[in-house]
Amino acid sequence: MKAIVCTRYGGPDVLRLAEVATPVPADNEVLLRVRAASVNALDWRLMRGKPLIARFIAGGMRRPAHAGVGRDVAGEVVSVGTGVTRFAPGDAVFGACIGAFAEYACAKVDRLVPKPAHVSFESAAAVPVAGTTALQALRDSGRIKAGQRILIDGASGGVGTFTLQIAKALGANVTAVCSPANVDAAHAMGADRVIDYTREDFLQDGQRYDLVVGANAHRSIFDYRRALREAGIYVMAGGGGSQILQGLLLAPLLSLAGRRKLRFVGAKLGLGDLHVLQGMLAEGKIVPVIERRYALHEAADAVRHVEAGHARGKAVIVMP
Ligand SMILES: NC(=O)c1ccc[n+]([C@@H]2O[C@H](COP(=O)([O-])OP(=O)(O)OC[C@H]3O[C@@H](n4cnc5c(N)ncnc54)[C@H](OP(=O)(O)O)[C@@H]3O)[C@@H](O)[C@H]2O)c1
Structure with a gap:
């Protein structure tokens, strides 16, 4: 599969589109076909490894422990780990994972909720x-x-x-x-x-x-x-x-x-609040503002735009 990888710290040019193995879900994970992913400030902080605490989060002082980039994700469940009962193949979901800027990504079940049927994948990916x-x-x-x-x-x-x-x-x-x-x-x-x-x-x-x-x-x-x-x-x-x-x-x-x-405030991602946000999305109480859409190979441009500090709402990477 194609994925954006980050194998060293630096500016947006360290983000590369690469051919990598499709991940295999652990017992408590699902494999998603990613339909959309959104960019957060966290993505460019982890990419740069700055401030220093970002290197602890990325798991490596010299280089990130995990090459995958992107947290916010929306997609379709392709397969589930042996311990997963909440989701089945074909379910449309959104939430958080590591490595969302990719054709496929594994996500823990306690970081995913069902996507409201009338909400687009790109809107759902803007939220987590x-x-x-x-x-x-x-x-x-x-x-x-x-x-x-x-x-x-x-x-x-x-x-x-x-x-x-x-x-x-x-x-x-x-x-x-x-x-x-x-x-x-x-x-x-x-x-x-x-x-x-x-x-x-x-x-x-x-x-x-x-x-x-x-x-x-x-x-x-x-x-x-x-x-x-x-x-x-x-x-x-x-x-x-x-x-x-x-x-x-x-x-x-x-x-x-x-x-x-x-x-x-140090945000804690969890199922309870993802459900609250899912309800607000479904009722139209929140309507994500999406300023720009990018293809996967344009992920570095999306991150560059957000890092510049004047994005309106969210920048979203959309898969075909
Ligand atoms: N604590 C946590 O758990 C947590 C979680 C997520 C994010 N964050 C942090 O929260 C911050 C915001 O994240 P974000 O995703 O909203 O970032 P963002 O999308 O990059 O924020 C950009 C916005 O900041 C506004 N801005 C720029 N200069 C401004 C100024 N002088 N006065 C007022 N507004 C200004 C811009 O508005 P204009 O273009 O109109 O100027 C732009 O719309 C980041 O520092 C991020 O790291 C913290």
Whole structure:
């Protein structure tokens, strides 16, 4: 089969289309014919092996332990491991695996759910990592409640577009921060107010929020803290290196003083939340935003585009 492989750390040029053996599912896995896969920031971080922790996740200090690239997947079950009872050949599913940028991939059954029949493979493939991050940021870290005022910074990217839509589905009043090119799209997704960060500073209008989500944080943690009401919560999902360091190191310390809480969300992929997202997809509460579609041999371009930092929604690799 054809697959994208990454056998050394570096820029997108280290991603190669290669002919490799079709994987064989373990007892608790299924073999999927991949129909679509989506790109996450995690993919380019693992490809580069930066920051250093990415090399631990990739399983090797000098080179990745597993050459497969891509986590988010949607496809059809081809065969199942001996311990698998939840799925049978022919089932359409989506979820996460290692090595989604390939014609075939093995995925653990506890990382897969059935794809709603009326949802396309490419839409389903857009959901797992970004959708789980958004859901856990709002519900678990942010303790979102209907009627709350929420600010989302980085609202137009992969995590941000799901955060915006899930926050609206949960009854929040949402202010989205994005560039001018994405203002209309943010309104179309239901944002009550959109701030174009090239013209307006969300700290200058006097508005304060119950919950601020740094889907892709670009400001200092102190700025996000200032945007909170008394007893408000700031949740950081991702952003630049210094923002991530601040989120990991300063958030717990700053939360000790006063009633404002600051948290870093580390998304945990699991069956429970994949089922929640499957339900939201089926009901149309989330409609994945797909900016661009790529063929498998264009995977490096897809990763390059996402790494550039201005993808609108998700970039998806679609198989014929
Ligand atoms: N903690 C976790 O478990 C977890 C899980 C998944 C992802 N992440 C992290 O979350 C972050 C976001 O992921 P993603 O998939 O959403 O990334 P992404 O799709 O690459 O985000 C791109 C978006 O960021 C926006 N952006 C760029 N500069 C901005 C600025 N100055 N102000 C506001 N928005 C700006 C862009 O909007 P404009 O083009 O409109 O500027 C673009 O739509 C990444 O750092 C990723 O590593 C963390």
